[in-house]
Amino acid sequence: MRIIVQKFGGTSVASPEVRELVLRKIEKARSQGYSPVVVVSAMGRQGAPYATDTLIGVAKTANKNIAAHELDQIMYCGEMISAVVMAGTLQAAGMDAVMLTGGHAGIITDTNFTDARILKVDPTRINSLLKQGKVPVVCGFQGMTTEYEFTTLGRGGSDTTASALGAALNAELVEIYTDVDGIMTADPRIVDNPKILECISYGEVCQLAHQGAKVIHPRAVEIAMQKNIPLVVKSTFTDAAGTLITNIAKEDPDGAEVIDRVATGVTYLTNIVQIKVHLDDSMGGDASFKVFKTMADNGISVDLINIHPGQIMFTINAEHAEQASMKLRQQGYEIAVLENCAKVSVVGGGMREVPGVMASFIEALSSNRIVILQTVDSHTSISVLVPRSDVGAAVQALHEKFGLSN
Template identity: 50%
Template sequence: MEIIVQKFGGTSVRDERLRERVLQHIAEARRTYDGVVVVVSAMGRKGEPYATDSLLDLLEGRGKYLPARERDLLLTTGEIISAVVLADLLWRQDIPATVFTGAQAGIVTDARFGEAQILDVRPDRLRAALERGRVAVVAGFQGSTEDGELTTLGRGGSDITAVALAAALGARRLDIFTDVNGVFTADPRIVEEARPLKYLTYAEVANLAHLGARVLHPRAVEIAMQYNIPVRVRSTTSDDEGTLIASLSELRARAPFRERVVTGIAHVFGVTQIKVVRETVDPELQLVVFRAMAEHGISVDFINVSPNSVAYTVRDEEGERVAEILRGLGFEPIVTPGCAKVSVVGAGMAGRPGVMSRIVEALVGHDIPILQAADSHTTIWVLVPGERAQDAIRLLHRHFELERE
């Protein structure tokens, strides 16, 4: 049985016109595949009554007085409502559909309410529905523990539901429908010439996803990579094929080998750089600083250390608090708020010399200081002052000629 999984986000099901498009994508999939599984998020955005945010707003302080277990119970209703509304549309078009809650779809999780991890997927009931010719409409973002507690998988959790089901069912492909036409070479609101990419490797998209190009939940990418499920990110409102995300070998089989070194530029705004510099070597420095961060539950990123200095970034909202903590420990931190982390991503850069040098060329040549840098085999990150971030992204996009197909 050839199965496809289609995931529709909250904005894809927010009104009748969009749901009509969703219907067309499902009908199209039924012509090509034996089994169609549809995963949906809660309908709409903040302000619409059945959106996740609106449900949270029913609680004082968005649920801060309530245990996470009860908050999760509330949130699971959003996706169930959305799934039933979509199934209703399908039945009206004579497409038989069966709705499954996360629990009924066999999504078994641990009991970490609010950010549960999937432990197992038991898609027997889902498969039985597919075999009876039904479209299976699954409420995303949720699961159930072995003893029947309802859980949610955290924001973006519907992506995880979709890819976990695709893996468990051995699906041919997962289509993630969203409001953009695939994954872009950079944010088109910043770079006018940015264009959707035809192909991306899992590793590339993982780096993009971690870095603010909100295309796909990072855990979803990891599962897709692990089970080798090709994922298409595409627009609900068009028939374009969007971006195909797969392994490098899979992509090579489909397309001529790409000489491209850099694939895209991602960014995260609102980052504060923290630096602590000692005049002499201080063997305790790193230990004291990072232990303090851990004790205060502050997540740190972009770490650069030397024998007499420590530098790292935190979110802008935490910058002042971090500075106070460090001052309380007798340090004199240098705090630079409002920075941007810009990342140059490309599977082709692995083992290729000269990429960092080209980045420096592009930025420093235009008087944009690089406050920090780091690299992995598919990504180079640079930290730049926030007011120069948009320039930096545009310059890098042009420098690596990403506007060219």
């Protein structure tokens, strides 16, 4: 049996007209000899009656600090509505479709409500349905604890559902349908001429996602990578081939795709604050450790870390700035806070050990008079902190410098 997992995002199931397009994608997979497993997100985006953000808003009218356990019980509903409607659409077209919640589909999670992690996937029920010629329509974003409590998997969780089911079912392919034709080299709202990438490695797309590109959830990629299951990001609304995510080095033994393409894409994160912590000799040798321990104890994630004699620099999400500042000052640290920052990154598996990449990066920004506040790099990415007002110019400059334009 050739299994394919097809995941459809909120905009792909938001109206009867669009659901007809989804129906055609599923029919096409069946005509090609696949047994499809369909995964759906909640219908539409914020403002739509059954969108996840809308349901969260309903819950928070009663209590803006409602407990995560209760929040999950209402967040669970959006995908259930979507899956029922999508299953009904398939049934009306003559398919024997069966709606399954995440728990019914065998997705078992921990008890970290609103951001649960998958512990295991039991594919028994789905395999049984597929052998009967049925089409399972699974609620994305959902799981269930061993005590039968409903959980959700965090933002982008439907991608994770699709990938986890693909791995458990040994699927040939996982298709992620969205409203764009594939993964682009940059945000088309900022760059006029981004390219659709035909192929990208697991590692590169994870980097892009972690650095701000809203293409696919990195957890979904990491799960698929464990079994080397190809992922394709494509559009519900066109017949474009989309972007293949796979182990390029394995698919292309000559490595041409990785070596020749130094940079794969440019992405960004906004709503960032930089914190500088002053250190002096009187604080003792563990002063740096205490700074990061303070952040960890208060659940604050740090990024762009630079440690120098007498000073530590790092960035955090702006929503945690007030809390971080207060906690550090309570510990006796002298700090400086710089608001309205953004992180801009160039990602590419081909930049490893290539001379001149950092020079090109800095030249692109300095020639456009963009202030560089902080930098950090790895084998597959270079990131820079800039004023938020310079994000557009920085992304455009780097996109052109690394030859990513059409």
